Amino acid sequence: MRPHDFRDRRSFPGLEGGPFELLVTWAERIDRIPDPVFALLLLIPASLFGWAVAWDRALVGVYALGDWILLAALPRRRISFGPPKAPTLLLLLLRLPFALLPFPAHLALQSAGTVLVIYGFWIEPQQLGVTRQRLRSSKLDGRPSLRMVHFGDLHMERSTERDRRLVSIIHSLQPDVILFSGDFLSYSCVQDPEAWAAARQIFAALSAPLGVFAVSGSPPVDPEDVVAQILEGTHVRWLRDERVSLRRGPAPIDLVGLGCTHKPYLDAPRLAALTVCPPENFTILLYHSPDLAPHAAECGIDLQLSGHTHGGQVRLPFFGAIYPSSLYGKRLEVGRRQLGATTLYVTRGLGLEGKGAPRVRFLSRPEVTLWEIGGSESGPAGSSSQRPSRD
Template sequence: MQPRDFSNRTRFPGNTGNNFELIFVPIDVMQRMPAPLFALVLGSVAYVVSRFDLFTAALLLTFFLGDWLLLAMLPRWNKSFGPTQPPTFMLALLRIPLAFLPFPWWIVAELVGTALVIYGFWIEPHRLTLTRQTLQSPKLGFARPLRVLHLGDIHVERLTDRERELVALCKAAAPDVILFSGDFLNLSYTRDALAQEHARSVLAELGAPLGVYVVSGSPAVDPPEVVSKLVQGLDNLRWLRQEIATIEHEGKRLDILGLDCTHRPFVDAPNLYATLNGNGPERFRILLYHTPDLAPEAAEAGIDLQLSGHTHGGQVRLPFYGALYAGSLYGKAFEAGRRQVGNLTLYVSRGIGLEGGGAPRVRFNCPPEVVLWEIG
């Protein structure tokens, strides 16, 4: 795959005004509606969709209000902390086509919809999984593979069972080194003092014999002044900014390159080349960079392994199709998982946390993951 020229593009993922925002910002205004007015909007939608049949409208409104209640309970149960009215309205739009099925099948379909809401908002976002990957390189040949734990997109809102499970999983995996590819906080909580405190408490628990290395994520989520505050005084980790950390395993050295991410490959590729500073490809080199969109340039630069995130795997994935939306300049080519780009192995993590703003705090067929690499 050859690098593409995005220099004429005006909107970029992870920056203010991106295409994802264009979808959700107009719906966000609903969060500012008084609750009675929003309920009236839902009732009006149900009444029109039911073709002015009061009984059908009442049943449909019951499903709308049930979704609203399920979302409103999420913060009370310490699950997630997003707005309730925009996703409730989006769920209502998804329910409308079901109402045109014959009675009683539309009731059955709506009940299935409620079950999916419970699963997608309450269960799967907290079903943290450990994904195992292996990679062999003639540059290494370890007797015991190097264990690299890759974390992506923690997106802390508040300390929940997911973050506690993350810490426990990191300890149980017994990695040699931990690498985090950015997005510490949820977009809605970037400046929130309590969220920052909770994120620091998670970071403070991370540890590995060869170190913990982190990079910043999207500019809108991880502004430098916020990341600096998050990592200040945490001696257990190192924030890489256009620099190389060298680790040693069984007498052989590996380089970890960490770059800030602007989501503009034409800006970040020169930083990659400058950071390499003419170093040859004799050592095994890992690029830690938030988005997968630098992979074609990294492959040309002789990087062996790139660990990225940002896309969250789409959060909602359909069978046989995958992500409904992939937050990559290369679209679905880099939506999630392992890819081969020339001699470069790329892995795009599904991440741990969730999108912010008015985006639904939902996952479907895309559980959060931590990736354990055994590199030999």
């Protein structure tokens, strides 16, 4: 894949002023509608639809009210903390076409829709799993394997049971080093001290023999002054355009941590200044977005660990992410990719988009990734497996 600097692009995923950011900001305002008025907004179109087609089709309004109740209950159960009204309207729009189907098919599909709402909003966002990856390199011959945990996109709003399990899971994996690829906070909670404290509680509990390292994520989500307050008093080293050596055995591993502007034409020169092309040591790039991967390949990076896309957060079978949130579209939306000699891994992350975005995941479960990195004589070049967490 040839690198592109996107210098001529007007908007960038993850920055203010882009179409997605404007949409979720507008959607957040829908929650200001008074509850009685909003209930009428759900029932009146459904009633008109039923009058025009058949009265039993007006039951779609009842299902929409059920969606609203389910979404409004999420904060009370401390599962997620988003505004419920905009996602409820979106779900109503998705339900209306199925009301055109004959009875009883439309009722069966509306009921199936409720099951999907429960799964996507209540269940899957809490299904934190561990994905295992292996990588072999001749640069690491003669040194012991390195166990490395990578996670990203915490998007903290308030502490949840999933967040509490996260620390237990990471410790159970017994990593030599822990890496976080940015987005500490939800877009809704950037200036919320309660969210800062909840995020700090997680990072303060993390430790590893070779250290815990983090980079900042999207600038609107991770302002430098806020990240500094979150990490104050923890053992986390915040990498801001830095290269450090992880020493375990005779051959060191270089870790490059780069701040993300989401503009490759700005970030690629900073990466080149931090690397020796080609690097003599095995080199890991920790960078929030996958969009620098083609440039990382040109710089001889061995492994790039990124996030940002959430795997799309909502994925369709055989298609993948509806909105991949990458300048390269679906080519870098999630998972493991090989760009020449560079391995890229894009984590699905942990949290959810903020502001008025639906707090939903579908076919994109939150994950922590355990890497086992060693010499070429240690085994196959790469493999992966995934299991749900039972910790």
